[in-house]
Amino acid sequence: MKTTIATIILIVLAHSFSYAQAEASRTKHYNTKKSLAIDGYDPVSYFSNKAEEGKESITYNYKGVTYQFANTTNLNKFKSNPDHYEPSYGGWCAYAMGESGEKVKVDPETFKVVDGKLYLFYNFWGNNTLTDWNKDEKALKTKADQNWKKIVQ
Secondary structure (H helix, E strand, O other): OHHHHHHHHHHHHHHHHHHHHHHHHHHOOOOOEEEEHHHHEOHHHHHOOOOOOOOEEEEEEEEEEEEEEEOOHHHHHHHHHHHOOHHHHHHHHHHHHHOOOOOOOOEEEEEEEEEEEEEEEEOOEEEHHHHHHOHHHHHHHHHHHHHHEEEEH
C-alpha cells in the first residue's frame, strides 16, 4: 500500500513538473507583454472580422498566456475551444515566420482568418506584411508552419 501511494505521488509530481515546463516554454515563445497576448485585443473578435480591444476586467489565462475579452460571451467561446481562437505562431507576424522564421511584432489590427485560424501581421512604417502574405499565402504558410515547429519543439 505504501508503495502504491508513493508511486501515485511521484506520478502527480512528475505530471505537475512537466506541465510547468510546458507552460514556461509556451510563455517564452508567445508574443506577450507582461504575459498579456495580442496587446490586449480579444482573440474571439477576429472571427467576426473585427479587431476589438479586450477589457482588463475580462481576462482568462490559458496555459500561462493571458487574454482579454470585449465581453463575457467571447470569453466563454474562448474557454470552450482555446486552441481554435489562439493566434497562429504564438501571435508573431505570420509573414515573418514564413519568410525567415523570425519572431516579429505585430499590429493587432492587421490580421487574417484563414481556414479557421487567426494570423497576425506587422504593419508599421508603411510596411504591411499582410499584403506580401497575400501574394504567396500557401507557400508562406507551409514554411511558417515548419519554422514555428522548430521554435516550439
